[in-house]
Amino acid sequence: MSKSKRTISGRTVVITGAASGIGRALAQRLSAHGCAVAIADVDENGLKETDASLNGNTLVRVLDVRDAEAQRDFAAEVREWAPTPIGAVFNNAGVAVAATVLHGAPEDDTWLWDINFHGVVNGTRAFLPILVEQDEGVIVNTSSVYGLLAVPVQSAYSASKFAVRGFTDSLRHELRGTGVAAITVHPGGIRTNIVHNARFREGSDGIGMDREQMAQNFAAVAMTEPAKAAEKIHRGVEKGKARILIGPDAYLLDTVARVAPANGFEWISKFGNVLGKASGKLSQVRNRAHAD
Structure with missing residues (x-):
């Protein structure tokens, strides 16, 4: 398939999950590249810290991505505020749950799914009409390496990230022949706070480690800094990629998923x-x- 290069530098961009991690790094990088940046997150304090680190035009919105109506209101607000056409919408907010299927709690799975998958769907549906009307722009949805290959004690997380992948792939086909594109991002281990903020079912859940041990193990194998991930995403979007893998571990798991x-x-x-x-x-x- 031929790639269609695009430019988002200098355009308006929208980023959810912008209070920390990849979302914050994306906001910082794109702001530095002349973008007007609309950032959203449920973490108000973290969002303020991100805003303080940016230069240029910013719009800040405390937002729960699970709320479809709030997402539509945010899209309307961005549409009125945007000083330039919207170049990209990054549906990036995400959380994690660590538990076996046997000992997992349905309420934890629902919490995760509402953010990781329905939050992406809500953001896509809120902003897609604007991009279609412009006949340009890109929807960038964050999946995971666990949306390529599933692993133990991550059933809910893997399922949500596989769902993001399938949803975005379907959308990409629907948008063929238009000026709008859809991209999935598959980060490997990125040095963020996602493990510290995860929900755990400790004790008899079969995980074999507590939250701190898992966080330490994750930190030991996480290969990519958020700023590097943001650079890869930015470059990948502008190169016209349909799928962006981040980190050597992402390439490894992608290969393993294909072979076995x-x-x-x-x-x-x-x-x-x-x-x-x-x-x-x-x-x-x-x-x-x-x-x-």
Whole structure:
């Protein structure tokens, strides 16, 4: 499929989940590239911190992405405020749950699904009419590497991210022949607070570790800083990519999912120690090269 390059630098952009992590890094990068930035998040304090780090035009909205009506109101507000056409809408807000299927709580799954999937759908439906009327712009929906390959104790999270992938792929086909595009982003391990903010079912849930242990393990294997992720997303959007993988772990899991879709996790578990040691040695070589 041919790629259609586009420019979002200098245009208005919309970012949910902008109080921290990838969302904040995207806001900072795109603001620095001349974009008017409309940012939204349920975390008011974090949103204020993001706003304080930006230059240029900003619109700040405390928003629960689960609320479809609030999303439509936000879209109407952005439409009136935007000093330039909307170049991109980043439906980025997301949360995590760690629990086995056997011991998981339905209310936790519902909470996650309402944010990770329905929040993306709400944002897409709120802003898509504006982009279609413009006949330009892009919807950028954040999935995950776990939307490529599922792993234990992440059933709700993986399901929501597979759903985001399917929803966005379907939308992409519907938009063919228009000036509007749809993109999925599949981040690998990004150094954010998502694990610290996750819901856990500890004790008899079979996870085998508490929140702090899981956060430490995640921090040890997270390979990408949010600023680097934002750079990859920005460049990927402007290159016309339909799918953006972030981090070497994302490329690895994507390959494993293609080669061994039914037992990819077992493959990774079997060879994970070897790959981890190789990755560590490569990092040491890179660090020495940078030092020189």
